[in-house]
Amino acid sequence: MPASGALDLLLIEDDPQLGPLTRDVLAESYRVTLVADGAAGLDAGRSGEFDVMVIDRRLPSRDGRSIVAALRAHRVTTPILMLTALGTVGDRVEGLDAGANDYLVKPFDFDELLARLRALTRVFSAEGAALPVGEWTFYPDDDCIVSPYIGRILLTPRESALLRLFAQHPTQTFSRRQILRTVFTADEQPGTVDSYVHYLRRKTDKDVILTVHGQGYRLGAL
Helix, strand or coil, X not given: CCCCCCCEEEEECCCXXXXXXXXXXXXXXXXXXXXXXXXXXXXXXXXXXXXXXXXXXXXXXXXXXXXXXXXXXXXXXXXXXXXXXXXXXXXXXXXXXXXXXXXXXXXXXXXXXXXXXXHHHCCCCCCCCCEEECCEEEEXXXXXXXXXXXXXXXXXXXXXXXXXXXXXCCCXXXXXXXXXXXXXCCCCCHHHHHHHHHHHHHHCCCCCEEEECCCEEEECCC
């Protein structure tokens, strides 16, 4: 049984084995509602009764990406983690572009799922260290950025680490190689940097990071 004051979680998953198993694991920390149909899941998500959602990409009657997009169009700002068996960069970008805050590729470890949910639902402290990004306020320790227009936007740890690099050095241009060495791992490809710049732009604004042709990237002016 979840502890008193546990958050309400909507799980939209149609797999007859994974759905109930995931529900039972999450139920130790959350009050979980499991819905196995895409259209019914969208209706549940629109209710505004949930603190966080976990949505499978492939669902009957309506796929997960369109559910996320419809929820965002309905101005539902609840943090959403998307589960997907599609692990390519393009598939991840589509999910993030639709409005998901994070994604996890199947098969996954439940400890990682729980950790990502904790990160998504963590309440940031206004007293924490803040960095200005134009008119926005970035809280690197809480993996979120606050827009003057739409409020708090959650970032993944890697997105946050990348934005921290730019925000701490607002006038410096970084090459892809420098960014890989500082934020990512040495064995990753330069395209990883481009992907995460894309993720940040989609979650915030296209001008949050500027491309300096022939040199790399630098912080933009929102």
